[in-house]
Amino acid sequence: MVIVGRHNLRRGCNAATEVTACGGRRAVSYRVEASKAHSWSDAQLDALFAEGFPAFITADQEVKKYIGLVREYFPHLDVMLVDDEKGEPVATGWGVPISWSGEVENLPVSFADVLRRAVEVHQTGSGADTFVICGGIVHPGRKGTGVAEELITSLCGTAETHGLLRVLAPVRPTRKHQYPLFSIEEYASWSRPDGLPFDPWLRLHARLGANVIAMAPEAQTMTATVGEWEKWAGLAMPASGEYVIPQGMSVLRLDRDADLGTYVEPNVWVRHR
Ligand SMILES: CC(C)(COP(=O)(O)OP(=O)(O)OC[C@H]1O[C@@H](n2cnc3c(N)ncnc32)[C@H](O)[C@@H]1OP(=O)(O)O)[C@@H](O)C(=O)NCCC(=O)NCCS
Structure with a gap:
């Protein structure tokens, strides 16, 4: 679950609702609206997406086959949380509808699937x-x-x-890249003394009531030329073989x-409802 589409952010109109983010922290009120409901400046969008995803995230060739149609068909399932006081977007996330039997065997085999x-x-x-939550990002x-809790809650409400x-x-664990040599099965099994998942993003989903139902060891497959990988990794790659790359959850x-x-990236399937 990775691609957050700032391309979707075109003017439109949609009903908005109010949510309050506290989570034991600062209480702030946000408005939830369809991402296309508002036209934000490039500076505001750059700020929102500033610490998002590694450049190689766009190299999944299978995803490219469908992402255009997804954006066309499901703009109503793409939400933005807005701080009206400051007049800025604070988080965005999106998802898609699928037909699913409810059984693990019938889960999509990849993000592209x-x-x-x-x-x-x-x-x-x-x-x-x-509803499959496909991506989410919070302003740095x-x-x-x-806000992340409110984003997930809003997406569940949208569903x-x-x-x-x-x-x-299909959760993309946010600290897996620090442990690229461990399998996703092993990483996802790690927990803190309080019993919650070790991974912060998995933990947030768990705290909101989601259960891990399966691994997705080949959620995304990114392919590119040697030159592109060298540029993305900021690393010379003089020989064929395996490389640990910045932000890589597994080896290249x-x-x-x-x-x-x-580069094949793993996810973890969680079920909220
Ligand atoms: C993933 C993301 C949406 C979570 O938002 P967030 O505001 O950091 O979420 P929270 O503050 O609720 O953090 C959840 C937990 O992670 C911890 N955490 C946050 N950033 C962390 C970091 N860099 N390293 C370690 N732990 C971190 C928080 O302390 C919190 O821990 P707790 O459960 O003990 O309270 C946000 O970090 C983000 O936009 N990341 C970039 C995009 C991305 O990776 N999205 C997810 C895949 S689609």
Whole structure:
């Protein structure tokens, strides 16, 4: 769950609701609106997305097949939390509807597969029953203030509003990149003394009532040339082999003869409802 689409942020209009972020921290009121409901300045959007995702996140070729249609079909499932007092966006997140049997075996096999299934239900009109949270980001200056909780809560509310009774998320654990040599199974099993997950983002989902239901060891496959990987990693890669790269949750496998680097990123499936 990775791509947060600032491309979606075009003018439109949508009903807005109020939420209060506290989470034991600073209490602030935010308005929740569809991301397309408001036109924000480039400076505000740059600020919101400043500490988001590594550059290689855009190198999933399968996702590229569906992301345009997803943006076209589901803008109403893309929300923005707004601080009206300061007149700025503080968080955004989005998801898609899919049809899911409720069984682990029927989960999408990858993030691209989530998008493919969403496009399919839309095009066939076959009816969706499940909302999949696909991405979320909090303004760097608002991290640690409880906004992330409100973002997830708002996304669950959006799902309910649209009749999607189940809510899933393929979570991209935010500290996994510090442990790239451990399997996702092992990493996801780590917990703190209080019993909550070791990973901060998994922990937040758990605190909101989500349960881990499966691993997604090959959630995203990023492929690019050696030159692109060297640029993204800020690292010379003189030989074929495996590299630990900045922000990489697993190792990059490089084949210099083929001029190809392949990086497979794991997620953890959680179920909120
Ligand atoms: C993931 C994200 C939305 C979480 O927002 P947030 O405001 O940091 O969330 P919280 O403040 O509720 O943090 C949750 C926990 O992580 C901890 N945490 C936050 N940043 C941390 C960091 N850099 N290192 C370690 N722990 C951190 C918090 O202390 C909190 O811990 P607690 O459970 O003990 O209270 C935000 O960090 C973000 O936008 N990251 C970039 C985009 C991204 O990775 N999104 C998720 C995948 S789609």
